[in-house]
Amino acid sequence: MHKNRQTRYALVTGGGSGLGRAFSLHLASQGWYVAVTDLKLSAAKETLNLLTRQGGQGHAEKLDVTDSLAWQDLRDKLQTQWPQLHLLINNAGICSAGKVGVAPFEDSLKVLDTNLRGVLCGCHTMVPWLKETAPGGHVLNIASLFGIISAPTMTAYCASKAAVVAFSESLHGELAPHQIGVTVAVPGFFPTNLIQHGHFDEAPYREIASEYMARTNLTAEEVVRQTLKAIEKKQLYVALGKKTRWYWRFKRFFPTSVTRLAAYRYRRQMLKHSTND
Template identity: 30%
Template sequence: MAGRVSGKVALVTGGASGIGRGCAEKLAAEGAFVVVTDIQDALGEEVVAGIRKAGGQAEYRRQDVTDEDVWIEVVEGIKARHGRLDFLVNNAGIGIGGSVLDMTLANWRRQTAINLDGVFLGTKHSIPLMRASGDGGSIVNISSVAGLKGSANLAGYCATKGGVRLFTKAVAMECANAKDGIRVNSVHPGLIETPIWLTVGEAVNPGANAPPDLDAMSAMAVPLGVKGYPEDIANGVLWLCSDESRYVTGQELVIDGGLTVR
């Protein structure tokens, strides 16, 4: 079903690697023009170059998602170049593990600023442009299974991802009340092979000097017995952006191989 989002314009934050990269590549492959933003400039440009080489359309913009002025610039830039915004994928995020007793207030605030404030700012500044097009739109907020259940040594991360979950539902109801055609949903990845494990590894494997073995973790904890990949999440994001999910809003799409069911 090629071309499922042809003619649409998408903004993907944190699109230089991991799940964000997978989403950007998937949306571009299905016909969307994708604006990839990140603070990892070399990797971001690499993603865009790959999309273009494959025949897709994309551009890269440097963006710190905690900076409201930059959000305004990014959205204004999209308006000037494309005149519309159809999809926002709020993906940028970090993971800081460790005991709540040891976490510094600075790290708590940094994680909250990126994982939760960034989602708020993206939503706040993207909705007006989506409404201006008159065609509705889709906002997909990347949460986590850590936004559905608690995990030892990940209190700060769980707090931000749980916040994203309920923020999503509240904004979905606000848009529904406005009858603006904008749908808002959250996606909750499980054990996915992404760079975030380089920073949260200590939380699940205390004392280790290397990232956790996701294959071993998945074999033990995931009912399907295997880890996931960014493309698995991107497939769900594509569905939530496409017209195939036109009757879906305020929902949680859990993509975790059954992890949260066990």
């Protein structure tokens, strides 16, 4: 996305770190005014400090994405300060891994609440405002490779991200007559703090995820670059990373084989870690 004379306005959830911070910094560098939101206000302010140092504009807000009233309060506040909203980025999310019936049920509920309810709350609150901006408004929802590939022990995370993909597909058709775009990003592994803040019932789960992140060449900055390019082209889907694109295509034609492959790779990784222990 390129600089122009007209200021554009973006709201980013989970902007205090990782991918949300990368989106905030990049948009600000391109002349966007960015509302950086995060459950931790201190993290959002840290991102704000970084983007203002590079000459960007924005402000930081605390936001629990699962709280519909907090969303409404934020919208009301922004509408007194902004002439319009151009881009909503539903990025906030958490991950978990653990066996069904063994891992705490509350962990699964928290993942579903944050990853899916957060997107629903954001869209239900902000889409009416985007319609006032139309044409040209856009919604970006961040899903995951695990919204396409269902890995063992990641039931809640996979379910939440698959739901984000399906929700985005439905919303895309709904908003098309209003000339509002919808893009769902499906990134594979890339270095982020998602693992550090995730809920893992057993140590090997965290170690395996960390190993995959360490082996990837994909970065948050590259995810941002490719995703914003997809938004410019009004693409519904953007699959990020070579393996993600391969899995995406292979799953369409051989869904059972891909599911079996994911299960096999999981068992192999668990065996490797049990042997090392």
